[in-house]
Amino acid sequence: MIGKLVKSNVHSDYVCQIYGPGEVEEPPAPDDYALGTFVRIPLGGGRGDLVGVIYDTVLHNPEFGNLGPRLSPASDLEVFSPDYLTEKLTLVGITAIGTVGPDGASTHGVPPLSAQIDTVVERMDNETIRAFHQTDGGQLRLGYAPLLLAQGSPLARHLLLELVEQLSELFPDQRETLSVLRHEWTWQACIQPMGGGS
Numbered sequence: 345m346i347g348k349l350v351k352s353n354v355h356s357d358y359v360c361q362i363y364g365p366g367e368v369e370e371p372p373a374p375d376d377y378a379l380g381t382f383v384r385i386p387l388g389g390g391r392g393d394l395v396g397v398i399y400d401t402v403l404h405n406p407e408f409g410n411l412g413p414r415l416s417p418a419s420d421l422e423v424f425s426p427d428y429l430t431e432k433l434t435l436v437g438i439t440a441i442g443t444v445g446p447d448g449a450s451t452h453g454v455p456p457l458s459a460q461i462d463t464v465v466e467r468m469d470n471e472t473i474r475a476f477h478q479t480d481g482g483q484l485r486l487g488y489a490p491l492l493l494a495q496g497s498p499l500a501r502h503l504l505l506e507l508v509e510q511l512s513e514l515f516p517d518q519r520e521t522l523s524v525l526r527h528e529w530t531w532q533a534c535i536q537p538m539g540g541g542s
Contacts, residue, residue: 452487
């Protein structure tokens, strides 16, 4: 578990609050919620899981810019008002890229169902990531790539490059195909900010 859902921006775009010290026995390390991390979000009721990918990180610190007088030093707040410390949050943006049904069948694209507030978010293991990306014939598929590109985020192509690197390790026999995608998206990531191409 890396955190819990606290809001959604649109149907397939979620915000997850990363668990901090004291919230769970072993809080996640930064590597557990890095850019391009594949996550699963249970839909409940035996409906399977949403599959998402972390595409952004926001650090929330309500103390920033607060130069007014403090009634207690920070060391006293830890003892007398421990809840105050939890206002510093790490939030990650997750875009849903598909589903895994209760039978293990996976779909790529915008999921028809949405997740619920406070649902626990878990990092996917390599075996689950591999299964999500395999067709019945054992071929690699990236059916969600157009969805990520259509979001218009300046990080979209960089995110896809990160995903290609991960998948190259999980699908060594598909490295040649992934290399073609890597070159195309690298070129686009470099040219797009300068106003060339689409």
